[in-house]
Amino acid sequence: MIQVKHLSHSFGRHWVLKNISFSLDKGDFLFLTGPSGAGKTTLLRVLHGSLALQRGRVLIAGFDLKTLPEKRLYQLRRQVAIVFQDFRILPDKSVRDNVALPLQVRGMISGQVQKRVRAVLRGLHLDRKAGHLCREISGGEQQRVAVARAVVTNPKVLLADEPTGNLDKKLSMQLMEVFRQFHIHGTTVVLATHSENLINSLPGAKILCLKDGSATESSWNAGEEECAY
Amino acid sequence: MRVLAGLFLQGLTNLGRNKWAQFFTLSTVIFTAFMAGLFLLVLYNLQLAARSTQEGIQFQVYWDQDKPLEEVREQWKEISTWDISAITTFTPEEALYSLADSLSADLDIEFLTLHNPLPPTALIEFSLQDGYGEDRTRQVRSKLMDLPGVQRVGFNPLQLDLARTWIRVSSGIFWPLIGLMLVITGLVVANTLKLNQMQRREEVEILALVGASSGYIQFPLLISGAVQGLVGGALSLGLLRVLHLAVEDVLYFPPLWVRIEFLPPLYILAVPAVLTLVGIFSSFLAVRSRLR
Numbered sequence A: 001m002i003q004v005k006h007l008s009h010s011f012g013r014h015w016v017l018k019n020i021s022f023s024l025d026k027g028d029f030l031f032l033t034g035p036s037g038a039g040k041t042t043l044l045r046v047l048h049g050s051l052a053l054q055r056g057r058v059l060i061a062g063f064d065l066k067t068l069p070e071k072r073l074y075q076l077r078r079q080v081a082i083v084f085q086d087f088r089i090l091p092d093k094s095v096r097d098n099v100a101l102p103l104q105v106r107g108m109i110s111g112q113v114q115k116r117v118r119a120v121l122r123g124l125h126l127d128r129k130a131g132h133l134c135r136e137i138s139g140g141e142q143q144r145v146a147v148a149r150a151v152v153t154n155p156k157v158l159l160a161d162e163p164t165g166n167l168d169k170k171l172s173m174q175l176m177e178v179f180r181q182f183h184i185h186g187t188t189v190v191l192a193t194h195s196e197n198l199i200n201s202l203p204g205a206k207i208l209c210l211k212d213g214s215a216t217e218s219s220w221n222a223g224e225e226e227c228a229y
Numbered sequence B: 001m002r003v004l005a006g007l008f009l010q011g012l013t014n015l016g017r018n019k020w021a022q023f024f025t026l027s028t029v030i031f032t033a034f035m036a037g038l039f040l041l042v043l044y045n046l047q048l049a050a051r052s053t054q055e056g057i058q059f060q061v062y063w064d065q066d067k068p069l070e071e072v073r074e075q076w077k078e079i080s081t082w083d084i085s086a087i088t089t090f091t092p093e094e095a096l097y098s099l100a101d102s103l104s105a106d107l108d109i110e111f112l113t114l115h116n117p118l119p120p121t122a123l124i125e126f127s128l129q130d131g132y133g134e135d136r137t138r139q140v141r142s143k144l145m146d147l148p149g150v151q152r153v154g155f156n157p158l159q160l161d162l163a164r165t166w167i168r169v170s171s172g173i174f175w176p177l178i179g180l181m182l183v184i185t186g187l188v189v190a191n192t193l194k195l196n197q198m199q200r201r202e203e204v205e206i207l208a209l210v211g212a213s214s215g216y217i218q219f220p221l222l223i224s225g226a227v228q229g230l231v232g233g234a235l236s237l238g239l240l241r242v243l244h245l246a247v248e249d250v251l252y253f254p255p256l257w258v259r260i261e262f263l264p265p266l267y268i269l270a271v272p273a274v275l276t277l278v279g280i281f282s283s284f285l286a287v288r289s290r291l292r
Ligand SMILES: Nc1ncnc2c1ncn2[C@@H]1O[C@H](COP(=O)(O)OP(=O)(O)O)[C@@H](O)[C@H]1O
Pocket: A011, A016, A034, A035, A036, A037, A038, A039, A040, A041, A042, A043
């Protein structure tokens, strides 16, 4: 589902990602960890096509990022959904409207859109906030709106950038359960996080640790301090 | 089709969203288009004036105020037998009334008729046949001057020269000027509309992130831009017409008789058409770089 080979990325002369390679199958779950500034966000943005591929190859959900023209990027994004660290939801729209957006841009008729949105909001315990404007809800709620918007289309690949950053432990675990459900049903998930608890909650997951731009793929080993941050 | 109609509607409803920004944008568009239209109007009328001067020469003849009107009438009769194309005459009273007409102010006509300050005047036009234009102009002028009681013949060879030069220059400069004006108007309007659309850049970026095609994102923006251009252009023309109605007759009195013409239909259509295109184009530019 995802194949990354010799991926490097720089901002100016500063190489943030150096020669990263890994591959994930359908339904795999990958935790992306590493200290702040290690390049987790950058990697996710490259996978999502919002940063142009500079070096290396990336195959994701059947698209080759090297050859994918910009005007077909939207096709990639219909298979690969992302939850941004800063949410990127529309503050002046209601929770319901924000979550409906990905379905609307696919041309789904409004009755079906509402049905899907309602189901997803219920799953994320947001149903009572459906009519609220996003700027009037809490940070944790906004974060869940961002997650709801990403999963509402049932994507093949789900990328999430520290999606539990603003949540308390209980909500984090609830959200983790949502990701786990998608994972079980065959969605490939890449989740960037600092949270040891989160990583421990899913023992079968792969772990990729970014440090100084280089990556080491490992299975989680609590004793190994290499990948602790 | 359903999606397209939806996007079309969305383009229109987007206009109602940020009313103040919309208001300022539209005002700028209207003002710019209005100035451009005014410029066009002035150019167009100069062009008309130049063309009419090209075809004929006008003399404004003023008689002494105390010259008996009967004798002046005799002379008018005589002049009309000359080889001229038209003569329009005004007794002091006629001149006064048409002046009052064009000014439409509260002129104390009753008082003025008793103490009319205006002399008898005539407006004489003749056409310039090729070859001996200058000579004939001088001839007619001296003939007029020789009439007893004629005080002044309003004609200035310099004016003729100016008119000629204007024709020569204007045909070369008319279109470049219009082109320059179009470019400036286009830039100002495009930039204004573009800034207006930039407010929605966040939304555009998010739409792109969740998988909207560029057509889906751009179509409503293009519709908003087109509507802003069209409405701005139409309103500016409306304003220009109001101004024109107010001033079209200000020069329409003896001996000038210049009626300011409004823009011809082609120009009237061109103003909103150009602005609509500018609106579409600038909306296109506003989000082009935001789609990744
Ligand atoms: N748009 C950008 N321009 C320049 N430098 C950037 C940009 N985005 C990120 N960086 C730099 O790249 C490095 C990695 O950032 P990031 O991927 O956000 O790390 P992480 O998400 O792991 O905290 C940081 O040093 C950051 O300063």
